[in-house]
Amino acid sequence: MLVLTRQPNQSIVIGDDIVITVLEVRGDQVRIGVRAPRSVSVHREEVYAAVVRANQASASPAPKSSLDALGALRPKRPPA
Amino acid sequence: MSAGTALELPELVFEGGIPGFREARRFALVQVGDGPFGVLRCIDQPGVEFVVVPPMFFFADYEPEIDDDSAADLGLTGPDDALLLVVVNVADDIARSTANLLGPIVINPETRRGAQVILAGTDHKTQTPLVPA
Numbered sequence: 001m002l003v004l005t006r007q008p009n010q011s012i013v014i015g016d017d018i019v020i021t022v023l024e025v026r027g028d029q030v031r032i033g034v035r036a037p038r039s040v041s042v043h044r045e046e047v048y049a050a051v052v053r054a055n056q057a058s059a060s061p062a063p064k065s066s067l068d069a070l071g072a073l074r075p076k077r078p079p080a
Numbered sequence: 081m082s083a084g085t086a087l088e089l090p091e092l093v094f095e096g097g098i099p100g101f102r103e104a105r106r107f108a109l110v111q112v113g114d115g116p117f118g119v120l121r122c123i124d125q126p127g128v129e130f131v132v133v134p135p136m137f138f139f140a141d142y143e144p145e146i147d148d149d150s151a152a153d154l155g156l157t158g159p160d161d162a163l164l165l166v167v168v169n170v171a172d173d174i175a176r177s178t179a180n181l182l183g184p185i186v187i188n189p190e191t192r193r194g195a196q197v198i199l200a201g202t203d204h205k206t207q208t209p210l211v212p213a
Binding site for chain 1: 096098099101112113114117119127128129130131138147152153156167168169170171172173177180182183196198200206207210211
């Protein structure tokens with residue numbers, strides 16, 4: 001891993017169009033600004049990882065019996 | 081989109097796939113029985129499919145805020161344009177099935193584009209029970 005030392009308001013540039021700026025350091029928290037093209041998605045790593053895990057856990061076809069049973073969970077009174 | 085709309089869209093494009101399945105770009109949305117559940121079936125990767133449901137059926141207060149960039153990518157101009165779905169993790173004990181409220185599926189039925197939008201700044205979870213324990 002490349003390790004760089006930066007101070008508040010200093011940045012690093014990744015490629016041509018991604019800029020990561022250290023905005024504020026307070027105690028054990030660092031506020032970071034990310035400027036990137038819209039096509040580049042930016043997420044907190046643990047949040048992204050949680051969604052990946054949830055997708056992987058849900059990607060297999062459910063047996064028909066389960067799908068039928070799910071229908072029974074349907075609320076008695078659907079929303080208006 | 082009203083609650084009565086069938087979950088049937090033959091080909092949807094998820095540009096860039098979905099997290100964990102980056103190559104899964106084209107999906108078909110197929111309704112299960114009379115609904116409200118549907119299956120989002122990947123056309124590019126047979127065997128990859130997700131059970132989905134419009135969240136209003138189980139989470140009446142759930143109103144995720146879709147960021148402007150995601151909405152623009154899908155060609156959405158307002159919340160009423162979107163078909164909102166959540167992915168269901170179907171448990172062996174059906175009553176323990178959960179929904180991913182952190183990463184809702186947002187579809188524009190007009191443009192046939194969809195995305196899984198990871199919500200920012202919320203307390204929503206990836207495994208919220210469909211029915212209270």
